Amino acid sequence: MKHWLVKSEPEVFSIDDLAACPGKTRYWKHVRNYQARNFMRDDMKPGDRVFFYHSNTPLPAIVGIAEIASDPYPDPEATNPESRYFDPKSDPVNPRWFLVDIKLVSKLDHPISLKEIKEHAVILGDLALIRRGNRLSVMPVADEQWDFIMSLKAA
């Protein structure tokens, strides 16, 4: 089982929005970045655990744990001309963009802030979240990184 971190802007789709979804819901972000796409399309599996992170907000932080709840599937918005996520270069036969469904496992009582995560940069090493200039919205989290961040939750 792999571990991940996905970003979401709380103004658009927050951990509470996810909590309000019965069962499971499509990861809203409609990723249009090849690196993130490849992680979703090629490596995500149902059951994988995910840190749900609030970005572009006064207190950027991991705010909950989610689970991958589907196999990756083509983003239907990419081939819908009416959608704001329409990509004229995406071919329905050979889709360019993929999504997964996620479901909430637990909301953290105390979010793990980006500030706190950065304080452990030496231990967390190459975690993409704290790499300089990072903008990736879907990223892998190594098992050791996952365990360490989970230990911060308990602290």
Add this chain to the structure above:
DNA sequence: GCCAACGTTGGC
């Protein structure tokens, strides 16, 4: 194939 211009992300 280079690279300047542009749009977007996201922390602060």
Add this chain to the structure above:
DNA sequence: GCCAACGTTGGC
């Protein structure tokens, strides 16, 4: 609101 960093686009 600002702006640094980055990915994409398109002219050449």
